[in-house]
Amino acid sequence: MSDENSTTSSPTADTPAYRYTSELAQEIEVGWQDRWDAAGVFETPNPVGPLGDAELVAERGEKLFVQDMFPYPSGVGLHVGHPLGYIGTDVFSRYKRMTGHNVLYTMGFDAFGLPAEQYAVQTGTHPAVTTDANIATMRRQLRRLGLSHDTRRSISTIDPDYYRWTQWIFSQIFNAWYDTDAEKARPIDELIAEFDSGARTTHDGHDWADLSPSERDEVIDDHRLAYVSEAPVNWCPGLGTVVANEEVTADGRSDRGNFPVFKRNMRQWMMRITAYADRLIDDLDTLDWTDAIKSMQRNWIGRSHGAKVHFASAAGPITVFTTRPDTLFGASFMVLSPEHPYVDELADESKRDEIAAYREQAVGKKDFELQDDTREKTGVFTGAYATNPINGEQLPIWIADYVLMGYGTGAIMAVPCGDERDFEFARKFGLPIPAIQQPPAEWFADHGIEPGLDTTNWPTAYVGDAAYVQSAGTPAGTEPLDLNGIDNTAEGIAMTNAWLEAHDAGEATINYKLRDWLFSRQRYWGEPFPIVYDEDGRPHTVPDELLPIELPETDQFSPRTFDADDEFSNPESPLDRLEDWVNVELDLGDGRGVRSYRRDTNVMPQWAGSCWYQFRYIDPTLEERFVDPENERYWMGPRTDIRPDHPGGIDLYVGGVEHAVLHLLYARFWHKVLYDLGHVSSIEPYARLYNQGYIQAAAFKDEREIYVEASEVVEEAEIDGEPQFSFHEQPVTREWGKMGKSLKNAVSPDEMYEQYGADTLRLYEMAMGPLDASRPWSTRDVVGQYRFLQRLWRNMVDETTGDCTVVDEPADDETRRLLHKTIDVVRTEMEALRFNTAIAKLIELNNHVTKLDAMPREVAEPMVLMLAPLVPHVAEELWAKLGRSVDTDGSITYVEFPVADPDLLVDDTIEVPIQVNGKVRSRMTVAADASEDDLEAGALADEKIVAALDGGTPKKVIVVPGRMVNVVV
């Protein structure tokens, strides 16, 4: 909104020369930023290696690794919503440097990705050129905020020196397999050795020795953690590429670009993340993350315990997955997904046409349409039957699109009395609904029906614990199973599983929703695969010493894109066209000498670069490895001294909640592979995750429902207490949303620097609320923090001469006590990332000092030190004015944070409230250490209390020493 009553103004002739105006603030800020850079103040030493300085490491103190989720360098620059988390991590890092920590804190750029490529396609400018320019802009904006990054450690994912190691890690994953016995990844060579020695046999029982070399290759390739597979993938013609499950929105569109996505079988690279499903769930328990994020990850992985049950049919055993094997006696029909491979064989001649028609319409539906649970059930009977192993009953087999091929086995046993969907289906098609549990009386009462096992008047399925009925009677020749009378499902499940396993009819199993990670993209602006194919089409990794495989130069950046709805188009990668690059002569070092190969023409998804960047921050310039093991252990090793199950990783990772499943799941997966292969000592990448809130801003829509530029909207007089707004004289309506270009409500930090300076902006963003809460931006509120800094400045500096006005006289007792209480609270709040309350205390202290005749040095110095993490520039300037810079190497950065004197935290006397029946009726001043008896006596003698009692006798007197007295009548 326009700020017509702008509270700042350019200095006029009568503005004192040394007032803390925005001009002076900017001068101070830019000056200190130059000095910090020149002196390398924020450079952090490693124990060893190119950035190693063991002596300085010891001097700095305990290690602390703080990291922000790195940004994509957008072309439009930052708005004030972006740096909220960055300011938070900077304040924390600066605070920790002052309390004896060696802090690793830097910022890189996640610079591969679609926007730069799309811009390149439009303009013909190489994405590297625009991306480099964007990075330069962002670096400038971040530097201007005063962030204390070790800039030597900044990396960019598009830098060949960086993606060389992204490719190297891909090779590691490709050359590894998951040993389910050892529950870890191992090098593929060890698998080959086990096959060779006979220690391991192939899954299908073929003798390894009898296999041809190419058959052996096939077996090996099937074990790799990165593998090529022909599988249903998400094809997005509008983007001209495939995308991962995680990148498809609930309504079946791409999260980038919002184009339709189609399921298609295609040959693509996959990562075997499913091998890690259990560890990715179980290790969540060792992480200091919010429950919200943990539950999102658990949800996404979707582990469910159940059983597989085999039903005999004419086409062979139909295997279903169920979480309720105990309800097997209640199965009255089976349902296969229309795409189930058995359908053709099972279909009765008379049903063929009907089935074919049904399948055609089902296949035409997109995933999201199938997942709409409000749709009416549809389906077709196949004419075939399957045998229920538990009782030998013949169950009709149907096909229906409410059973999804992508989950479980694509087939279910239908238990209509206990499953809402099956119940609905049975009702619609007149299938039997046998009851197998006795619902409680309340259930019948709730539904207004007479209790009974005749399901014809049941309005719905009964889901829950209840005693089993009609759940016995197994086929001749089997051990009898009788669940009747048992009243908890856990026991019923266990008994049924045991029966199934004993009779080869099924087994307990675990099913996951998580699918393997689709890893290839048909784009230009990404990391090329370190893979070449031989004349048989077998993939091979390029030897490590030939990395990086650099992106080839071209001026054709676009994949072939298609009409967004052209489902049956096929991807064509931009790299496919570069024949000179695709065809190579190489010696792979496998003893076969130089041969001809074709390069892989896919690129990696944008998530690849962010899967491991924390390691490169540690050793950004190391040539020999992606990170030195000793440095990795120092910065990220498990802190078993803190917690026995500490998994290691970054001490504080701050970012938005939108990465809850994508980035955080992929990064954890890569980290665990690197751990299994012995490359790193930490088990998890991010020990503590903190989700910062978003800055929201008012957005305005005109009558056509189109957003208008928020900065040009004017607030009008209220009507019925509701504020009214107009844009160019036209009424507009207000709503709240994430700040950004699309809602036309972005506020640039540059405007804030100009109007107030970076310190005020930093302070405002930290003061407006807790770091993890989303809150609305309000430009007119910023002035409050600006006034605070002005008062602070005036308390120490003469506005006309610029001289320091701090006096060396001791502070009075009250001021001194307030100072120490402030120190105590500020330390606690800083530790807990509650900067808003720390700032409130500092303002309170400053307001108190403002009333004094002069600022005593014993208050001024600790106050400047406490403010240094929050407003580093003005703090440095005041520290210099106090004459202290000379004896602290020119910067306040590593000066010890003030420590409160515990003796000054307790007052001699305190005022305690006296309550009658919990209501405050009076107050009295007593010695801080007054005994319970004294307090009780004092309270009962208080005249207001005597009056309130009015001669009555108190029933009881509750005394909380140091707090209050409550007289109960």
Place this chain on the structure above:
RNA sequence: GCCGACGUAGCCCAAUUGGCAGAGGCACGGCCUUUAGGUGGCCGUCAGUGUGGGUUCGAGUCCCACCGUCGGCACCA
């Protein structure tokens, strides 16, 4: 539908985790400064915690139900 977070002043937010509802900022009003506007200074105004119950000497805080807002998942067998 399921899961998770959150509801305190006109607005953004505190409250030692069961012990005096108000720390801080914005807005608003008055006075001072100023030729004036702005800036700056001083003083001041407003609520009883979304609703209804419960536990307790005492509830913003704990428990139950409901309402509302936001986020995630969703025919997941």
